[in-house]
Amino acid sequence: MKMAHTCVRVKDLEASLAFYQKAFGFEEDRRRDFPEAKFTLVYLTLPGDGYELELTYNYDHEGYDLGNGYGHIAISTDDVAALHKVHTEQGFEVTDLKGLPGVPPSYYFVIDPDGYKVEVISNR
Known part of the structure; x- marks a missing residue:
């Protein structure tokens, strides 16, 4: 088995x-x-990655309650600090660059138009 998509x-x-x-x-x-x-x-994909992000648009729907159970999707990058700078300069809603306790800064979140959180993390 393998992951197919996230909706x-x-x-x-x-x-x-x-x-x-x-x-x-x-x-x-x-x-x-x-x-x-x-x-x-x-269905959206990143170049070189077969995993899909499915955007579902229901006609005439005003929006969705994200609730408190949804977490986030995550996208990894080689240079998290550089991408954080790009996202900030592009005017996206982003959090500060953070790290887990005892770990250098390695992630942040970007908020999409519907309020979904997209975590941007350093490649392992």
């Missing part, structure tokens, strides 16, 4: 696509529109 429900498909493409370089792999059922699925 996030979005209220503005175009805003979410723009965020994930600009912030992380996601590319649209495929799109499935179901007008009779009133939803669209867009």
Whole structure:
């Protein structure tokens, strides 16, 4: 077995696509529109990575309650400090660069248009 995808429900498909493409370089792999059922699925991938992020857009839905059980998705990078600087300069909502106790700073979070947290971590 292997991981296939993670789904996030979005209220503005175009805003979410723009965020994930600009912030992380996601590319649209495929799109499935179901007008009779009133939803669209867009599958995004990172270059060289087969794992997918599925954006689900339900027509005429005003937004979603994220609740307190959802955590985050994580994306790794070779230079977390440089990407933190880029995300800050691009005007995204980002947290400070942090580290676990006794560990140098190695992660931060970017908030997407729907309020989902995307953790950016250093490659191992």
